[in-house]
Amino acid sequence: MRRHGWSGDIPVDDDAAVHRIIGAARASLDDRGTVSVSEVATALGVTRQTVYRYFPTLDALLTATAMSAVDGFLDRLADDLRSVTNPTTAVVEGIAYTLERLPHDRYLGLVVQPGRTSAFAAGVTSEVAISFGRSILERSSVDWVAAGFDGDGLDELVEFMLRVLQSFILDPGGPSRHGPELRSFLQRWIAPAVDARSRHIPTG
Incomplete structure (x- = not known):
């Protein structure tokens, strides 16, 4: 069966998806010092809409990324x-x-x-x-x-x-x-x- 999104490795639940999105945001900050929804989506092999499902704004993503540290x-x-x-x-x-x-x-x-x-x-x-x-x-x-x-x-x-x-x-x-x-x-x-x-x- 063909698997869509997440580069074929779909998270088991929403918590796992959130964890992976925040991880991608932190990796972007480590590599480039900046982060955007587009960069996170590309890194995870998903659409921006998928990221927005969990974090409705960039500020929400940044706050969650900050609090993860x-x-x-x-x-x-x-x-x-x-x-x-x-x-x-x-x-x-x-x-x-x-x-x-x-x-x-x-x-x-x-x-x-x-x-x-x-x-x-x-x-x-x-x-x-x-x-x-x-x-x-x-x-x-x-x-x-x-x-x-x-x-x-x-x-x-x-x-x-x-x-x-x-x-x-x-x-x-x-x-x-x-x-x-x-x-x-x-x-x-x-x-x-x-x-x-x-x-x-x-x-x-």
Whole structure:
């Protein structure tokens, strides 16, 4: 029987198809530094309409490709936060590290390009974004429950961090801050809010 599309190797289900499309997008980025729906379709031996069935826009494909690399980014963040036990330091460093490294990550940098929307820039309270924010906090050695951040408190802290990240991503503007200057800025304005909440440890 003749097999159509996918160069004769048809995916067993939709999950397999999505995995293969994202793999082709990552390969295109690795080889050429760019990706398009046409390039992905050609590499897979399918039509553009087939790719659009799973990813209705190029932005959707770019976001999925970026998020497929999030574990590697978070593993590197883990090394940066591994020895951090203070909740305020973890929040400040988590935000600073993400702001500094995100634009330079080959895949995750896709979603912070000017004019792009993403899990970080739009839909800041989406499930994907919340999961990303929680992963930032969980990479540290902070005992969040003992620090007073459990349940709704931790969820609100994640939302707060994501909204700060969102504002910087949407409008990096000026003055441009990096390294110690960025951390000093965050320490002056973000730390007091986290300190105030971390001192309130619910009882009962």
